[in-house]
Amino acid sequence: MNGIPEKLVERYNHLGSYSADKISFAGSSTQSAIHYRDELSKLHSQAGASLAAYVHLPFCPVRCLNCERNSTITQDPGVIDEYLDNLNTEVGLISEYIGSNIHLKQLHIGGGTPNYLSEPQLAHLMDIMHEHFEIDQETETSIEAHPKRASKIQLDLLQGLGIKRINFGVRDVNIDVQNAIGRVHSFEMLQDVFETARQAGFETISTDLMYGLPGQTLESIKDTINKITVLAPDRIDCFSYVRRTTYLPHQIAIDTATIPTRIEKLEIFNEIVEGLSGAGYSWIGLECFAKQDSPLVHAKNNKQLRRNWIGYTLNPAKNLIGFGVNASSEINGLCVQNSVDLKNWTDSLQQKTLPIQGGLRLDNEDLEKRDKIIELACNPDLTRQHSVISEITPVYLDIAQVQVKQLTQQGT
């Protein structure tokens, strides 16, 4: 079997301490904003600074019951217009520190449902980014899209605006699973959207699935994988459904009796691994699968695969500036998080202050561990992992060596 052994799931089936919503951005908002401004100013003087931008657009027309994003439900386009005005202010404030026209290596637009924006709103967003950053042929540009919101006009526009990769959030093709999470779209519609995106000329078309969803079975996921591979996306991300009703109360509406057990979930994931492997995809690592002839797979085979906050890539930027509610940034080892609350984010920007909620400065040990964890995520090879982990720190070494040996024994 190419997937994860059952014994490992039994032992480690819990959220780790690095789950995104548990990271403690302990610094006060005022202090963090001061440190952030200092680091942004230093970036200005760093020749050839390596920079990515993430833009969070939280709006969706309805809420999927499985949703674990920072999302805001609205049917009022005026709310989105106001958000874009505030985003413009945020980008302008940041530019006061880093200067204008700094080159972006990566630009990722996520949500929410970014393609819930109208065509003029999408064009306005890209105008804002172009006004303050240099975005060119070298920039990796990507956007997340809901297939149900996509149209030929919209896809042509996005491609014309310079977006190279479009990711359609599918989650599952099976109608029972779709009904269980309140996110229904037909396979025929997906075929039409993927074909239209291909005709529009995007360099990369990717999609994402979710495993562990209510109503999923081995049979249903086999059918989903068969259908997804007919669509032939260049890349497929498979995320685990995580139930966190304390933070995400809308998930309570999902009947727990319909959620696969952890062993069933493991079997479903292993079925995904086997199904995609049989259809010409390679498991890059963690959630990501890519066509065997894709640049990501070549990079992995040549030990050149890299990863940052935006995901797997060939050429990651070292620093990230996040724009929008809940967005995180990292500049020269300083991590800060924007307000997670839309009203607080809006109020800060209307007062012309950065909407920082908290921050955390990574020390050398943190940075070293982070680099090694990324190395593990990019080169998932147990023999190699053992030697990589043992470089981290003496304390970590003792624990990690024992754990890796245990994992190696359990996994064989």
Ligand code: SF4
């Ligand atoms: S489209 Fe995405 S962000 Fe919006 S409600 Fe559904 S899962 Fe959440």
